[in-house]
Amino acid sequence: MLRTRRHLALRFDLQLTALDAAGAARIFADNGVSGPRRNALNSKALERLETGEVLMVWKLDRLGRNTRRVIDVIENIREQGAGFRSLTEGLDTTGSMGTAMLTIMAAFAQLERDTMIERTKAGLAVAAANNRHGGRPRKVDDAAAARAKELKGKAVSASDIGKMLGVSLATVYRYLI
Structure with missing residues (x-):
């Protein structure tokens, strides 16, 4: 409600x-x-x-x-x-x-609160089993994360990697660490 x-x-x-x-x-x-x-x-x-x-x-x-x-x-x-x-x-x-x-x-x-928590956890488990995950969609897929690591290995700055991938500096660091 x-x-x-x-x-x-x-x-x-x-x-x-x-x-x-x-x-x-x-x-x-x-x-x-x-x-x-x-x-x-x-x-x-x-x-x-x-x-x-x-x-x-x-x-x-x-x-x-x-x-x-x-x-x-x-x-x-x-x-x-x-x-x-x-x-x-x-x-x-x-x-x-x-x-x-x-x-x-x-x-x-x-008991009511515990039951609600159990149902929530069960629902999340079923969703995960069906490959559905909550939260915001990822900005960077696995291929882009691998590309970011490859570029970092070539001494490209995190700022430049972010510009190439079209993501923020924080997002770059999140996938490089």
Whole structure:
């Protein structure tokens, strides 16, 4: 699905509305943030979390992309004497049942991600077996690469080789090394 700015803004508004309705006192936004920067944002939210408070998220995936990360964040929250609540999934770790359900849901999320990775790898293997490879097409075929090495052996400069083959100096070096 193509995600436009408008789509992302609407989804963000939906999250803010849900958090406001649930009584969130402070909101940390990760709008457009992913990977390590999202982890840094989570860290900022966790630093401000005090004993007895509950960290609320709109959806569980706001904490992390894999089971280990989510479990680590939840454990960190519990060590601080705080609770966790996910609005979309209806999870609340202030009770033992919520903690158990969170662990199960996180495991299924990890299973889904691992399955997606397996399917991607299988698809790439089938494509490679059919001599289809992803990425940009090569600028230099095997014959031109051999010609470049031959010219280099004759002490022709890399710059001149690039001009002869119609490629950049970086491309020449990529095939000569």
